[in-house]
Amino acid sequence: MRLLFPLLAITTFASAEDWPEFRGPSSQGQTAVTGLPTEWNPDFKKNILWKAPVPGIGWSSPVVVGDRIYLTSAVAAGGTDKPEVDRSLRTLCLQAADGKVVWDVEVFVQPKDAPQVHKKNSHASPTPVHEDGKLYVHFGHQGSACLNAADGSVVWKTQAFAYNPVHGNGGSPVIEGGLFIFNADADVNPSVIALDKTTGKQVWKFARVSEAKNKFSFSTPLMIEVNGQRQLISAGSGVVNALDPQTGKEIWKARYDQGYSVVPRPLYAHGMIYVTTGYGKPVALAIRADGKGDVTDTHIAWKIEKFVPHNPSMVVVGDELYFVADNGVLTCADVKTGTVHYQERCTGPISASILHADGRLYLQDEKGLGVVVQPGKSFRILAKNDMKERSLASYAVVENDFLIRTESHLWRVGK
Template identity: 30%
Template sequence: MRQIQRRAFQVAVGLVAVVGLLAVAETVSAQVPKAAKGDWPWWRGPNFNGVAESGQKPPIRWSATKNVAWKAAVPGRGHSTPIVVGQRVFLQTADDNAKSQSVLCYDRATGKPLWQKELHRGNFQERINPKNTYATSTIACDGGRLFVLFSNNAAVKATAMDLDGKVIWKTTAAPFIEKKYPNGYAASPVLYGNTVIVASDCEGGGTLLALDRDTGKRVWATSRIGKTNYASPVVGHVAGRDQLLIGGLDMVASYDPKNGKLLWDAPAIAMQTSGTPVWEGDLVFAAGGYPSGSTAGIQADGSGKIAWKNNQRIHEQSLLVHDGHVYGINDTGIALCWEARTGREVWKHRLKAPISASPTLVGETIYLTNELGTTWLYRATPEGFEEIAVNQLGTIAFASATICGGQIFLRVADMVEGKRVETLYCLQRDGGR
């Protein structure tokens, strides 16, 4: 336990560089957490944007027998993406029959189950989208504590646990009530300073709030439009300041993560989205998909000016931005590349829908898995679609790929005698590609 806790929460220290006493260069805020090397501790990975740590060499090709370090049975059902902290892998799951919601822990080296902690039993939302689960949020970890969200008893329940599964605190963060669109909860928490930030966009009164990580007590709360939305918030250092970004409700909005004060908003995307914004330079990029499709780039300087906008429907997946270009996959399975500053479409290429997982970028390679367990690897380049490999694992896949320390963690499922059976795979190179 002490060895694990020594990895506790590293913070990116803000440095100021003075050149000739005339120029000052601002770096990442000290309030934005930094992942330990080789870890994937929260939704969308160490950089909060789907971009994996550079320099690693995960496998390019795999199957149920090729480049498999280990595989482990996952009880229950969920879309929670695995997180990796030190030598442990964590994810959420739900048992629809027992109506239980739990956190699972596995040994990173062997896949051996280390513990399972049930947090809630009963009080499941009566109806959700058949594609969704009661364990869709992804855990966030500060190196020594896990922060877990489940929707239960018409509310978002937040729990802090240590890495051995001991509950530190548990609280009702906000109501979560759906009437017109009973799709189920999907948002993941984000860490900032000593808070964990939670989104609950619903017909029960939308709220964006921050809880103290030590106590679970509310630090601030901001009211949102009382309509359903499924986006996860994210904190980025954009246009010279920390900004808490969230899409949906017919807009992209930015808040001060210290107090929840609205900084700007822009009427840029759809009412509902499950994606998380990304950013580059002074631009923020986001997409939505219901009731209409929209993908946009927005000035993050406080003006809320829309730099560009199109009608691409990207409902569940998050975007990637790399080297001046935005990459996305729309709801019909078409991979797209746009020029980041202008929104000009550079290329598009049809893959196979449906796709719910978000893409992950490793170096110049995009990893993208569809709902049937097929993962495409293709180049992040404006020169055109360049396929690297296509791999098959399982026949059902909704969780995004976790890629860290040269390993890929994939949560997939198969139908066995009419029953969905989930498996967690750890993939790594075995002397080849």
């Protein structure tokens, strides 16, 4: 892999904030990093530090620890991406300084008769998790693995938890204590599964029960703490469950009828969980997180039913909740009451999650248009930046720069 654009100025990573999982160190699309750019242009190389080709297809977001970047991809056999071919499910490590490959390893081979994916999905959509020198990768129904982050060598891998997916894989895993946890929301017998992170062996399995006719979903769990108790918040079709992460026992649940194919990761702020209910008719719900048992009738504080996302995850900034519908309409609402301050057209069709960084909101639509918005109760666009390449992956942050994954490349964007 060669450097296509000259490196402008990369300083030390000593004070940088790592980006170890989907939606960053907060798990909720927030970063304390400052000095991020608001403008970039690939045609004029404005604020483009480097551009690196990425083999295959994958919509996992990059993760960053120190001076290394990690991401996954699915490389079709024979260099063609026809639907019925074997695929090499791979993990790559790149140098943050210049995008050059440090290592590139095959984790699994996906056979050509494997279930096919939705046109907006890929065979490598879940984002890895990095912890203590280990990289945990997940390919949904195709398997999970733990790799040594230094060289990509396999610590363990397993395909013991296969299931029949609808539209392919999606949700990313989380690490909690000694556990590697992921949603396995198949159309039949959906569940949440916890593995021993040192061995890959099952520790517990929670059977998700709901009234939804379509059981499949693709959300990523969120770890929170309420009154000294850890909770694993896991959204699926028809229901969001709060589980004891060590045992898999349910603490509370809130039902939302027939909502299915839930994608956005839950949020936690101001003592409430914010979720969207998926396809059918998406609804945004605010649920007080201190309940026990079925809290559907007691703990749902408010709901919004217009311009709610199917795919992009939301973000909270202060007392405002922001979410963007798949058609590009951005909503700003009061987190405590659900009062809508505005709903305005912001981007084109969008799947990537919103990032709040350096006092701004960053959004990236499916055609590669990056839109920068000023947070607040009135709508104000600060900049628009067109990468001119299809993009469904969410942003990551490396030092004072962005990593933007497009269909064929990874870009480092910074001043």
